[in-house]
Amino acid sequence: MANPRLPHSIFICLFSALAVPVQADQVWLKNGDRLSGTIEQLQDGKLRLATKYAGTLSIRWPEVQRIESTQPLLITLAPGEQPPPAGASLVEFKAPQQQRVLRQEQITDIQQPAHFSPKFSWKGNLDLSLDLERDQDSSDKLRLKTSNEFLKGYWRDKLNADWELQKTNGERDRHNYGLTNSLDYFWSKSWFWRGDASFSRDFQNDLYQELKYGSGPGYRFYDDKSGRFELGTTLGRQGYRYYSQPDLRFSILTLNWDYRRFLLQDGLLELYTNGEYSYPYFQEVDYAITAEAGMRIRLTQHLRSTFSTELDALQSTQESHSDWKHFFGLGYNW
Structure with missing residues (x-):
């Protein structure tokens, strides 16, 4: 037979x-x-x-x-x-x-299948940005940011965190931190399923806390020596908490991206952008954008310099802002 x-x-x-x-x-x-x-x-x-x-x-x-x-x-x-x-x-x-x-x-x-990691591996980096200005107004800015990626089998876990402090003339006018965790399961070379959650805390503004979680599919176009390109979408919930206004909670659809490109010999120069665009199912909020773009220059095997621009935008009936931040710093990767 x-x-x-x-x-x-x-x-x-x-x-x-x-x-x-x-x-x-x-x-x-x-x-x-x-x-x-x-x-x-x-x-x-x-x-x-x-x-x-x-x-x-x-x-x-x-x-x-x-x-x-x-x-x-x-x-x-x-x-x-x-x-x-x-x-x-x-x-x-x-x-x-x-x-x-x-x-x-x-x-x-x-x-060996590209989406399978036989051994546990941990890749990450830690960036430090320090900006001291002594013009008419004395301004000190300090920022720490870390990105980590853990691989084992068909699983990938991304854990990112950042902390920022700014003082002008001795008075603190910016103080916040944020945490993001994404857990991916690859069922093929390109397709994966993601569950993610993020939390941010602001000690200066009326909007003092943001919480978001969701789940959905993603697609990896490539991830090799030349770079990485991935797109994903999640459906979940998001909430804003205010000191002086009612809290907001709503369902949200998010599109996220991760693009990296290595240039010059052995990836000496890296261009990158990542972020997410969120569309809420809620009349009080129009959209929210969190994005980052920049370049990294490798100085030694583990040391690098980073130039980056970040955008944090929110359009809603209670609050609207578009905060642009520019950073230059040194980082250590492993």
Whole structure:
């Protein structure tokens, strides 16, 4: 009885069948040899295996008999996949409670899926901006901002925070902080589902607290050495709290973006913009915009300088403002 046609692209989670977990991918050859390392890619008839003892090996694909991997692999099949005939050259892939045997000549590509992170990783940065002016009015501005990105498996968590203090002639006229957290789950190379929440506190203005949360889909166009471009949308709730006016709470639809572009050698210069446009389902509020654009220049492996412009705009019956902020500072990234 013929097997059903296999899809052109499939995901197979490959793990060791031994009782003790294997920390490296295993490749068995038809001559009985076994090689250990990290599978990088199958291309042009060669399987690339990165090893600690011999660098990257290029193994002729027809010599491979069996593969076991500690992480998922994206396997691309040629069109028109049919059941293997008698005597065909086969390769075995093994997974927990599952075993799949495929025709060797029908497999055109193997690589690690871009949306899967086998190990926990943490990338982040901390920026400091300090502006001291001594003209007719003495003005001191201090700002700290951090952005963090955590990856594990198909999950990505973004945690951002900022704190700002400004004094003019010794009197505090700006003091606020904000927190934002976004949790993404990637179900394919490009599509993900996001749940996010943000909180901000202002110690100087009548609008002293903002809270927003929501959930919705997102799409990643690319994320590689050249940069990143993502769009997303969320549907949720937002609330404003005032000292002297009634609080506002309403449903809101938000469009957010994240664009980065690395230029010059090894990404020496980075251009970026990110933000969100919010459309409330509420007559009292027309729109809200939070956006940032700027550039970063890498000075050393971890040190960089940042030039940025930020916009915080709100149009409502109780309050309307468009606050532009310009920053220059130094940052540390890891």
